[in-house]
Amino acid sequence: xxxxxxxxxxxxxxxxxxxxxxxxxxxxxxxxxxxxxxxxxxxxxxxxxxxxxxxxxxxxxxxxxxxxxxxxxxxxxxxxxxxxxxxxxxxxxxxxxxxxxxxxxxxxxxxxxxxxxxxxxxxxxxxxxxxxxxxxxxxxxxxxxxxxxxxxxxxxxxxxxxxxxxxxxxxxxxxxxxxxxxxxxxxxxxxxxxxxxxxxxxxxxxxxxxxxxxxxxxxxxxxxxxxxxxxxxxxxxxxxxxxxxxxxxxxxxxxxxxxxxxxxxxxxxxxxxxxxxxxxxxxxxxxxxxxxxxxxxxxxxxxxxxxxxxxxxxxxxxxxxxxxxxxxxxxxxxxxxxxxxxxxxxxxxxxxx
Amino acid sequence: xxxxxxxxxxxxxxxxxxxxxxxxxxxxxxxxxxxxxxxxxxxxxxxxxxxxxxxxxxxxxxxxxxxxxxxxxxxxxxxxxxxxxxxxxxxxxxxxxxxxxxxxxxxxxxxxxxxxxxxxxxxxxxxxxxxxxxxxxxxxxxxxxxxxxxxxxxxxxxxxxxxxxxxxxxxxxxxxxxxxxxxxxxxxxxxxxxxxxxxxxxxxxxxxxxxxxxxxxxxxxxxxxxxxxxxxxxxxxxxxxxxxxxxxxxxxxxxxxxxxxxxxxxxxxxxxxxxxxxxxxxxxxxxxxxxxxxxxxxxxxxxxxxxxxxxxxxxxxxxxxxxxxxxxxxxxxxxxxxxxxxxxxxxxxxxxx
Ligand SMILES: CC(C)[C@H](C(=O)O)[C@@H](O)C(=O)O
Ligand SMILES: CC(C)[C@H](C(=O)O)[C@@H](O)C(=O)O
Numbered sequence: 179x180x181x182x183x184x185x186x187x188x189x190x191x192x193x194x195x196x197x198x199x200x201x202x203x204x205x206x207x208x209x210x211x212x213x214x215x216x217x218x219x220x221x222x223x224x225x226x227x228x229x230x231x232x233x234x235x236x237x238x239x240x241x242x243x244x245x246x247x248x249x250x251x252x253x254x255x256x257x258x259x260x261x262x263x264x265x266x267x268x269x270x271x272x273x274x275x276x277x278x279x280x281x282x283x284x285x286x287x288x289x290x291x292x293x294x295x296x297x298x299x300x301x302x303x304x305x306x307x308x309x310x311x312x313x314x315x316x317x318x319x320x321x322x323x324x325x326x327x328x329x330x331x332x333x334x335x336x337x338x339x340x341x342x343x344x345x346x347x348x349x350x351x352x353x354x355x356x357x358x359x360x361x362x363x364x365x366x367x368x369x370x371x372x373x374x375x376x377x378x379x380x381x382x383x384x385x386x387x388x389x390x391x392x393x394x395x396x397x398x399x400x401x402x403x404x405x406x407x408x409x410x411x412x413x414x415x416x417x418x419x420x421x422x423x424x425x426x427x428x429x430x431x432x433x434x435x436x437x438x439x440x441x442x443x444x445x446x447x448x449x450x451x452x453x454x455x456x457x458x459x460x461x462x463x464x465x466x467x468x469x470x471x472x473x474x475x476x477x478x479x480x481x482x483x484x485x486x487x488x489x490x491x492x493x494x495x496x497x498x499x500x501x502x503x504x505x506x507x508x509x510x511x512x513x514x515x516x517x518x519x520x521x522x523x524x525x526x527x528x529x530x531x
Numbered sequence: 532x533x534x535x536x537x538x539x540x541x542x543x544x545x546x547x548x549x550x551x552x553x554x555x556x557x558x559x560x561x562x563x564x565x566x567x568x569x570x571x572x573x574x575x576x577x578x579x580x581x582x583x584x585x586x587x588x589x590x591x592x593x594x595x596x597x598x599x600x601x602x603x604x605x606x607x608x609x610x611x612x613x614x615x616x617x618x619x620x621x622x623x624x625x626x627x628x629x630x631x632x633x634x635x636x637x638x639x640x641x642x643x644x645x646x647x648x649x650x651x652x653x654x655x656x657x658x659x660x661x662x663x664x665x666x667x668x669x670x671x672x673x674x675x676x677x678x679x680x681x682x683x684x685x686x687x688x689x690x691x692x693x694x695x696x697x698x699x700x701x702x703x704x705x706x707x708x709x710x711x712x713x714x715x716x717x718x719x720x721x722x723x724x725x726x727x728x729x730x731x732x733x734x735x736x737x738x739x740x741x742x743x744x745x746x747x748x749x750x751x752x753x754x755x756x757x758x759x760x761x762x763x764x765x766x767x768x769x770x771x772x773x774x775x776x777x778x779x780x781x782x783x784x785x786x787x788x789x790x791x792x793x794x795x796x797x798x799x800x801x802x803x804x805x806x807x808x809x810x811x812x813x814x815x816x817x818x819x820x821x822x823x824x825x826x827x828x829x830x831x832x833x834x835x836x837x838x839x840x841x842x843x844x845x846x847x848x849x850x851x852x853x854x855x856x857x858x859x860x861x862x863x864x865x866x867x868x869x870x871x872x873x874x875x876x877x878x879x880x881x882x883x884x
Binding site for chain 1 (some may be wrong): 576608617621628641658659661663664665668670671672673674675676677678679680681682683686721722723724727728730733754755756757759760761762763764777780781784785787788789793813
């Protein structure tokens with residue numbers, strides 16, 4: 179099978195980690211039967227400055243009609259609002275209807291406090307619809323934004339969370355060592371304040387997870403503030419967490435803090451038959467150009483993309499190579515307390531494939 | 532001076548900790564020159580079941596016309612939406628225009644990793660305006676909520692944050708040992724997505740903190756997801772954090788996780804000349820009735836209330852007694868790994884006053 183992959187480095191260290199992702203895919207053992215073709219695509223703040231569009235139409239149309247998946251690096255946000263600029267990844271998620279943002283957060287099993295969870299974030303609505311307005315009042319300006327929650331989006335994200343819980347269970351049943359026993363989905367919301375919007379998310383998620391297919395999946399709930407508290411106090415208790423867009427954004431950064439560095443945490447933006455791998459870290463202008471960015475979030479994001487393109491064997495090979503690198507701990511980038519360059523970390527992982 | 536204090540235990544362990552708060556106030560040394568009168572008031576889910584109103588009009592009017600401050604315990608949220616019920620504390624904050632929710636989170640100085648920060652949460656608007664609607668579409672239900680941010684509320688909360696930073700600086704300058712050097716306010720928002728609403732919060736907070744009065748206060752910003760990440764990675768770096776309502780809610784639970792137990796974390800709902808002390812923990816029905824709830828969050832909330840009623844000496848006496856109890860560590864409640872009952876913890880603190 180030949181997969182055509184769009185490469186969108188974006189800004190800052192996106193330009194260092196996306197090439198590492200490409201080299202990883204090219205280095206996969208021939209026995210996996212995968213070939214890759216790459217298409218270089220543009221997006222980001224630099225692109226905005228050069229072309230007037232943070233997400234050129236061409237990028238969207240090539241991804242839509244000509245690619246099986248993509249890797250997206252990171253984009254810089256301007257430090258004050260810039261007229262006409264808005265985040266290209268948020269737009270891309272909506273335009274391609276990549277309705278799930280899947281963020282696995284795990285330590286190696288040998289960690290002092292092992293954790294292994296996946297945050298499944300709704301990726302198209304909530305406050306991210308970005309419908310805002312500002313008006314004047316005698317007491318000054320007032321601005322409003324719409325938080326929109328639909329039954330449709332809540333249902334499919336909850337179903338995705340259930341499927342992921344089942345898949346994880348299957349992998350465990352196949353003998354993969356794990357800290358978890360049963361599949362569990364935790365629904366996060368704030369329906370004690372937002373009874374209609376978050377109430378709809380909660381009840382729809384409950385309904386979707388009550389399907390016969392998910393009979394073996396335990397379902398729990400946490401109010402978002404309490405979820406953040408629990409995340410820090412007993413992270414080992416969580417398997418799959420499903421949340422509306424904004425809470426998912428916040429929770430995944432919180433979970434990332436638990437594993438030591440954002441540089442380890444991958445994500446995939448997943449739609450019907452299409453997935454974009456995206457490291458959770460940002461464009462990190464402070465370390466750009468020094469060749470010290472951690473490529474692992476991107477390598478794991480490439481694996482995650484492959485998983486959602488049904489190439490589970492290739493994904494497993496990548497995860498194993500990355501875990502072996504981390505467990506040995508000889509080639510670690512500075513964010514993990516090591517001194518290895520991006521190139522050395524990548525090299526150590528490629529040789530383990 | 533005689534202070535009239537409303538007591539609103541609410542539900543669950545609210546009924547155990549608010550009486551402890553009352554006894555603390557009664558036990559303050561006569562040398563402080565304070566007398567207290569107490570008014571028992573009702574609110575909460577039990578009140579709702581008995582009277583049909585979670586926040587009886589009488590509670591609001593007595594607080595408004597007849598009290599200098601109040602202590603609020605906790606309320607139970609029904610586990611599924613109950614028609615006509617909505618959170619009385621959220622309503623109270625709005626009705627009395629208690630525009631600031633102040634949440635100091637600190638360890639004792641001798642902690643392995645000492646932290647000492649205050650989260651200053653806007654308390655009247657954002658998604659907490661609870662303006663929601665639901666409609667049907669061919670694809671199912673859709674619900675919307677309004678997130679409202681005003682220049683007026685953003686300005687006064689930022690000013691409050693600045694004042695608190697200055698006050699903390701003054702206490703440090705007076706010789707109180709501390710982990711911080713200079714006053715710092717960190718503005719939290721998500722203006723990279725919500726350019727108008729969070730953009731207004733951000734620019735208004737910046738403007739307010741640029742006042743000559745705050746010349747000595749350093750001002751920084753963090754996007755909310757990154758703030759949660761930083762909160763876990765380097766909490767010692769933060770002094771005062773100011774945030775819109777919902778982010779403040781989430782951040783304060785996150786910060787509470789860092790100090791070991793929600794049972795330690797106080798808050799005050801502050802308006803012009805009025806303050807309600809409120810422990811950050813909930814009604815904890817699981818431990819109710821066993822006499823093991825931690826009274827410290829409430830005792831510190833009583834101190835915080837006194838601070839905002841300009842009784843700083845009384846507040847300082849309470850903080851010192853609580854810190855001494857924690858530093859000795861002989862009478863700790865189960866949430867802190869101890870075996871002491873509410874009564875024993877309270878007794879140990881009262882004898883230190
Ligand atoms: C850059 C920003 C718009 C984005 C988001 O909020 O989704 C980022 O935080 C993320 O999590 O991918
Ligand atoms: C109970 C709930 C409505 C409340 C809130 O969200 O404000 C609580 O979480 C708090 O922080 O005081």
